[in-house]
Amino acid sequence: MASTDTSAMPTLVVRLERERARSLVRAAFPRRRWKIISTRSAEELESVFRRVLVDAALIDLGTPDEDVWKAAAFAAEFPSAPFFGILPLRPSDTPAVARCAGLGFIDFIVDGIDDNAARDLVLPHAFSTRFRQALGEPPQSLGLTTQLQRTAWEAVVAHSGRPVTTTALAKVVGLSREHLSRNFARPGAPNLKRVIDLVRLVAAAELAKNPGHDIRDIARILDFASSSHLAVTAQRIFGTRPASLARLRTTDLLDRFAQGRTRSRT
Numbered sequence: 619m620a621s622t623d624t625s626a627m628p629t630l631v632v633r634l635e636r637e638r639a640r641s642l643v644r645a646a647f648p649r650r651r652w653k654i655i656s657t658r659s660a661e662e663l664e665s666v667f668r669r670v671l672v673d674a675a676l677i678d679l680g681t682p683d684e685d686v687w688k689a690a691a692f693a694a695e696f697p698s699a700p701f702f703g704i705l706p707l708r709p710s711d712t713p714a715v716a717r718c719a720g721l722g723f724i725d726f727i728v729d730g731i732d733d734n735a736a737r738d739l740v741l742p743h744a745f746s747t748r749f750r751q752a753l754g755e756p757p758q759s760l761g762l763t764t765q766l767q768r769t770a771w772e773a774v775v776a777h778s779g780r781p782v783t784t785t786a787l788a789k790v791v792g793l794s795r796e797h798l799s800r801n802f803a804r805p806g807a808p809n810l811k812r813v814i815d816l817v818r819l820v821a822a823a824e825l826a827k828n829p830g831h832d833i834r835d836i837a838r839i840l841d842f843a844s845s846s847h848l849a850v851t852a853q854r855i856f857g858t859r860p861a862s863l864a865r866l867r868t869t870d871l872l873d874r875f876a877q878g879r880t881r882s883r884t
Contacts, residue, residue, distance in 0.1 A: 626777045626778070626780065626782075627651065627652060628651075628652055628653070628673040628674070628744050628745075628746045629652070629670055629671060629673050630647055630652050630653065630655070630672075630673060630674050630675070630740070631655045631657060631663060631667070631672050631674075631675045632656055632675070632677075632678075633657050633659075633660070633663050633675075633677045633678060633686065633689045634656065634678040634704070635680060635686070636681065638680070638706075638729050639676075639678040639680060639704045639729060642704065642727070643676060643704075643736075645733065646733065646734075646736035647736075647737060647740075657689075659689070660685050660686075660689035663675070663689045664692060667692065667695075667830060667831075667835075668830075668838070668839075669835075670839060671745065671778065671779065671780055671821070671825075671839050671840065672696070672699040673744040673745045673746050674699055674700050674701075674702065674743065674744045674745070675693070675696075675699055675700070675701045675702070676701075676702050676703075676704055676727070677689055677690050677701060677703055677704070677718075679703045679704060679705040679714050679718065679726075680704070680705050680706055680729075682714055690717075690718055690721055690723070691721055694829070695828065695829050695830030696830045696831070697827070697828060698825055698827065698828050699745055700723075700724035700744070700745075701718075701721070701722065701723045701724060702724060702725055702726065702727055702739065702740060703723055703725075703726045703727070704726070704727045704729055705727075705728065705729070706728065706729055707728040724743050725739055727739060727740075745824075746776075746778040749779070749820075749824070750775055750778070752868060753775045753817065754772075754775070756768060756771045757876070759873070759876035760808055760813070760872075760876065761804075761808075764801075766791060766793075766798070766801055767802055767804070767807060769790070770787055770790070770791055770802055770810065770813075771813065773790045774787065774813060774817050775817055778821055779817060779818045779820065779822065779824075780841070781818070781841040784810055784811065784814075798810065815854070815855050816872075816875050818840055818842075818851075819852055819856065819863070820868055820871055820872075821840060822860070822863055823863040823864065823866060823868070825840075826860070827864050833845045833848060833849075833860045833861070836860070845860070848860055855874075856875060857874055858874065
């Protein structure tokens with residue numbers, strides 16, 4: 619069971635020029651299921667990446683100009699979010715497709731052809747989708763074996779590193795906050811607050827691999843009080859500094875966490 623909290627909805631940032639592209643996005647990505655952030659320039663698009671956890675980016679290539687190409691170039695700066703191009707795919711669009719492929723675009727949405735398939739093209743590659751797949755099963759080293767623990771774990775992971783409170787999780791599992799915290803932290807298992815921090819920092823490690831992000835950006839995106847707060851949390855959960863997160867695999871981070879860092883005061 620996953621959280622239905624809107625804070626867990628995937629975020630799509632778009633740079634659209636044509637009404638045809640806007641209509642496609644409105645139909646394929648309804649706002650009741652997606653957070654759509656529209657930008658009018660490459661500068662705005664970059665600003666979104668520095669303050670929001672972006673799941674995917676869509677760039678309208680129907681009438682590309684210098685600013686559109688500047689926006690498209692951010693695919694190499696923020697690879698954690700897949701970039702997709704929207705275009706009519708005329709013969710004259712071939713150079714644009716080749717250029718975007720070189721920039722690291724994942725795929726292209728052809729308006730008039732892929733309208734009904736656009737969501738299915740984007741969703742499997744979205745940051746939150748890949749994050750849930752990577753952490754879908756609680757690692758055995760955490761000892762989360764009960765149904766309550768697994769349900770709570772899934773709800774935390776569904777936020778993909780976005781902030782989530784124990785109160786919100788309690789609503790998902792249908793218990794009081796105190797009951798959830800007490801029953802989650804059975805002997806041999808981590809307590810819930812530590813698990814929340816663990817998942818946030820796994821997301822931080824993925825964002826740290828983006829050339830375009832620095833530690834201040836990551837702290838802002840994941841709603842840490844400051845970069846210092848992020849650093850203190852990384853030291854407490856993994857015994858490492860934030861600068862080291864980019865080079866550590868998720869399995870490395872989980873192993874570090876399991877080595878005596880699973881418990882905290884509730």
